[in-house]
Amino acid sequence: MPYQMTINQENLAEGADVLIHGLGTFANGGTYDISDEEAEHFREAHAVDAGGVDSDPESENFGVYVPNVQPGPSLTEVSIYGVTVTESSTKAAAPSAGPVASTSEPGAPVDGGGDS
Amino acid sequence: MGVGVSGGGSLGLAFETVPGTYVAPTKFHPILSESLEFQPGNIYRRPIRQSIDNIGMVPGNVNVTGSVSAEALDDVVVYYMYAMRMGIVKTGTTPNWIYTATPTSLAAFPTRTLSLTVVRNSVVFGYVGCVVSKMTLAIQNDLLQMDVDIIAQNETTQSAPTPTWGSTTPIGPGNWNIGIPTATQVFDMDTFSYSIDEVAAPAYRLKNTGPNAGRGAQFVSMGERTVQMTASRDFMDRTDYNLFQAGTPQSITILGTANQSTNNSIQFLIGNSYKSAYQVVMGAQGDIVRANLTYDSTIDGSGNATQLVVHTQETIV
Numbered sequence: 001m002p003y004q005m006t007i008n009q010e011n012l013a014e015g016a017d018v019l020i021h022g023l024g025t026f027a028n029g030g031t032y033d034i035s036d037e038e039a040e041h042f043r044e045a046h047a048v049d050a051g052g053v054d055s056d057p058e059s060e061n062f063g064v065y066v067p068n069v070q071p072g073p074s075l076t077e078v079s080i081y082g083v084t085v086t087e088s089s090t091k092a093a094a095p096s097a098g099p100v101a102s103t104s105e106p107g108a109p110v111d112g113g114g115d116s
Numbered sequence: 117m118g119v120g121v122s123g124g125g126s127l128g129l130a131f132e133t134v135p136g137t138y139v140a141p142t143k144f145h146p147i148l149s150e151s152l153e154f155q156p157g158n159i160y161r162r163p164i165r166q167s168i169d170n171i172g173m174v175p176g177n178v179n180v181t182g183s184v185s186a187e188a189l190d191d192v193v194v195y196y197m198y199a200m201r202m203g204i205v206k207t208g209t210t211p212n213w214i215y216t217a218t219p220t221s222l223a224a225f226p227t228r229t230l231s232l233t234v235v236r237n238s239v240v241f242g243y244v245g246c247v248v249s250k251m252t253l254a255i256q257n258d259l260l261q262m263d264v265d266i267i268a269q270n271e272t273t274q275s276a277p278t279p280t281w282g283s284t285t286p287i288g289p290g291n292w293n294i295g296i297p298t299a300t301q302v303f304d305m306d307t308f309s310y311s312i313d314e315v316a317a318p319a320y321r322l323k324n325t326g327p328n329a330g331r332g333a334q335f336v337s338m339g340e341r342t343v344q345m346t347a348s349r350d351f352m353d354r355t356d357y358n359l360f361q362a363g364t365p366q367s368i369t370i371l372g373t374a375n376q377s378t379n380n381s382i383q384f385l386i387g388n389s390y391k392s393a394y395q396v397v398m399g400a401q402g403d404i405v406r407a408n409l410t411y412d413s414t415i416d417g418s419g420n421a422t423q424l425v426v427h428t429q430e431t432i433v
Contacts (some may be wrong), residue, residue, distance in 0.1 A: 009280070011143060013211030013429040017283035046278070048238050051120035067118060078278040081142045104126070 001033035001088055003075055009082030020080065023047050034085070039075050046072025120237025122149075124277025126279045127184065128233045129246075131432075135229040135335065136245035136269045144279035145192040148261070152182035152198065152243055154271050157331075171411055178331045180243045180268035180319040184232075187286040188262035188372075190380045191430035196264050198432070199248040200314055202424075206432065212379040213293055213431065217424040219312070226314075231278055232266065240276050243328055244327070247336045251318035253384065254309035259384065260287040260372050264303040267316045270332030287372035287382060289292025295369040298385065301370040304350040308370065310384055312422060316337035343386060343413040343422040351396050351407040352395060360391040360409075368411065383425040 007018050007026050014029040022045020026032055051068035054061040072078075075085045127150060128141025157176030165171060186192065194215050198204060199381045202217040205226065220227075230246040243266070250265040296302050318333035326332045345368065351357075359366065374380035393410040397403075413421045 009142075011431050012282070013431070016211075016429060019281040019283065021279065021281070051118045065118070079275075080142070080278040080280060081141070083280065 002036050003034035003039055004031060004086050004088045005034050005075070006031045006084045007082060008084075012082075018083075020083070023075075029081075033088070034075065040071075043071040043073070043077055046078075048072060117237060117239070120147050121312050122236075124237070126196045126235045128275075128277055128279055130231050130233075131195070132229045132244065133197065135225075136332070138242050138244045139231045140274070141231070141233045141277050141279070143192070144277075144281060144313055145186060145189060146281070146397070148185040148187070150182065150184045150234060152180055152184070152232065152266060155179050155181055170286060175331060177318070177320040178270060178328050179272065179333050179336075180246075180271055181266065183263055183265045185263045188260040188382060189282075189284040189286060189376060190382055190426050190428040191284045193253075193262055193382055193424075194426050194428060194430060194432060196229065196248050196251060196262070196428070197424060199226045199230050199246060199262050200251065200312065201225070201341070202227050210431070211429045213428055215424075215426045215428070215432070217426070218420050219341060219343075220356065221341075221423060224339075225335065226338065229269075229272070229336075232268070233274060234274060237283075239264050240274050241272075242272040242274035243268040245333065245336060247338070248314070249316075249338070250311060250313040252309060252311040253268050253382070255307045258289055265316075267318055267336045269318065269334075269336060270327045272327045273348060274408065284367070285374040287374050291376055293371040293373075295371075296366060298369040299365040302349070304352070305347050306349075308345060308347040309393060310345045310370065310386075311343070312332075313342045313344070315341070341421065342350060344415075345386060345389065345411040347411070349407045349409065351405045356407070357394060357396070360394040363390060365414070366411075367416070379427050379429070381425075381427045385423045385425075386411065386413045387418065387420060387423070388414045390414065 007028050011030050012028045016028045017025050019025045022042040033037050047069050049067055049069050053065050053068050127147050128144040130139040130142045132139050159174040159176040160170045161172045197217045201220050201221045204215055204217045206215055208214045226247045232243040232246045234241045246266050246268040248264045249267050252263040294302050294305050316336050316338045319335050319337045321334035324330040368386045368389050371383040389411040392412045395408040415421050
């Protein structure tokens with residue numbers, strides 16, 4: 001897996017749910033493999049619309065709002081409290097990420113219903 | 117940036133080490149609304165000088181005021197309690213903690229100050245030196261809701277945080293134990309609003325340091341504290357009404373549990389409450405005869421006007 005993510009938020013109990021928008025729900029204290037696909041989904045979930053109103057009087061879109069949605073920053077570019085993300089050495093070469101437990105599923109954040 | 121929508125925003129908080137110095141958020145929580153607003157305090161000039169218009173403006177003292185409304189989650193309320201004048205004792209063992217908060221009378225300052233980071237339409241607002249001027253816990257939409265009035269020393273520019281979210285359950289129907297007086301459970305109340313008002317105000321001092329050219333508050337002070345509760349109950353006989361007329365104090369305990377878990381709850385106690393208003397209302401033909409009460413507190417035998425007890429897995433670090 002290209003990324004390895006460790007979650008250790010001191011304010012939460014071991015095993016408490018930690019939901020990261022666009023990535024899924026993880027247990028505090030765990031280490032997880034994150035695939036390229038999951039990482040990309042994270043960027044899409046944090047996309048920003050950098051669009052604006054076309055101000056060129058010569059343009060046929062003059063005065064019209066033109067969206068320009070850009071993917072958000074990558075997992076290694078963001079700062080998340082109590083979360084460490086490293087690019088795995090296996091990204092370039094081969095095997096084993098070691099004794100890693102992964103419970104996340106791409107694009108399928110776990111929501112307990114009525115939870116925050 | 118395009119046109120934003122509120123649902124895409126977030127609010128995070130962190131305790132400050134030095135009051136007024138920004139700390140990136142360590143805790144994010146869902147909110148229902150917020151209205152934090154930078155107050156510039158512009159000083160407009162109107163000297164007599166052959167003009168009857170403002171002739172200029174001098175940048176004045178600044179602060180931030182507004183409120184945050186949220187579901188009252190046990191892992192969140194505690195942080196805001198620290199931003200009031202509370203003596204908070206933490207007991208229990210990991211992972212189940214009990215925070216017992218008792219108002220203090222030692223200083224004009226809160227126990228801790230908070231940095232609040234609000235992201236609106238992907239734009240970051242960093243508010244520093246935040247204190248809770250007033251906390252209200254009330255039933256809204258059948259859930260326990262928290263409204264906190266905030267006063268902050270200043271605002272700073274910060275980089276965007278990436279939130280994480282917990283899975284705490286709000287306190288809703290079927291999870292209440294109302295005791296009036298404390299040991300006697302009653303079943304005739306459907307709504308209440310409990311508040312602690314610290315009457316905070318920004319305090320400005322002559323200085324030249326800090327964000328916004330040193331024009332922020334040096335600190336936020338707090339004044340006389342008032343603990344009050346309003347409630348609506350079914351009116352069935354004169355027993356309680358007679359106590360109101362006689363000016364007899366009562367103790368009140370309200371306990372709300374999340375999913376009926378003893379390890380996730382918010383309880384508040386008013387040891388000595390007096391009814392300041394007792395309206396018995398007949399509104400219309402089909403209305404139930406209700407009593408609308410206002411309770412004002414005085415200190416009890418322990419010297420406390422109120423006490424809050426929160427059971428949670430949140431570790432305040």
